[in-house]
Structures are given as structure tokens and as C-alpha cells.
Amino acid sequence: MKVYHLMGSAPYYTNCYLMTDNQGNAVLFDCSIRWEKIDAILKNDKAELKAIFMTHGHHDHRECWDEVRANCDAPVYMGRHDILQFHMEDVKEYKEKETFEIGEMKIDQVCIGSCTNSSLQDMLKVAALLKGRTISP
Numbered sequence: 555m556k557v558y559h560l561m562g563s564a565p566y567y568t569n570c571y572l573m574t575d576n577q578g579n580a581v582l583f584d585c586s587i588r589w590e591k592i593d594a595i596l597k598n599d600k601a602e603l604k605a606i607f608m609t610h611g612h613h614d615h616r617e618c619w620d621e622v623r624a625n626c627d628a629p630v631y632m633g634r635h636d637i638l639q640f641h642m643e644d645v646k647e648y649k650e651k652e653t654f655e656i657g658e659m660k661i662d663q664v665c666i667g668s669c670t671n672s673s674l675q676d677m678l679k680v681a682a683l684l685k686g687r688t689i690s691p
Contacts, residue, residue: 562586566614574599579657582606584615589625607664608632611640
């Protein structure tokens, strides 16, 4: 399995992650990177994008949303609150404690690691969720 840390464009430079496994599956976390970069990695790793997980709906995390969605038909998952707040269409809700198994990848938490407007309370919640867990291989 490979985990790619990709950075969005200025002025936000938002973090985005792409994971690929040895079975040809890929998962994207947030849509802040141009499709061209995602596609190059997918082709290199001989992988197909199977799902997109959005940590939340802020503009900087969905900066390339339209471009990515126009180039793939992978389902998009987001928390209920953000789906409603940002009026996201054609997005599936992920629920607390829900587990997704995509090839060799097991995803059981999707949360904001940091964001320009995260509060200390948000960070403490994330730390409690991830305490003792493996973030990536």
C-alpha cells in the first residue's frame, strides 16, 4: 500500500491524500488537488479510484471537486452535518464507527487533522479518536 501526501494550490495549500493498494484500488481524501496529478499516480500504480472521502465541506478541501468528479464516478462520502450545511448533492453519508473495506484498505475514521479554522477542541477530539491507532502503514 502507498500513501501520497499531495498539496493543493495557493493560497491554501490544502492537504490531500491518495492511497493505493496492491490490488489496483485507490481512495482519495479531499478534493484539493488537480485531476491531472491524481490521474498520473493512478496510472503509475495501475489503480482505479474507488472512493472519495471528504473530511469536511470547506471550499479549500473541495477546491478541485468539479474537476475530479467530471473525471471519475467514484462515490463520495462526507459527514451528515457537512452534507446539509454545504448543500452537497450526490454525496453519501458516512456514519460514526462505520468501516469501509476497499481492497487491502480498511477505513474506519475520517476526520479533520488540521484546518485553518480548527479549534483546539476540534484537535483534541481528533487526537482522542486516533490515540493508539495507525494513521497510515
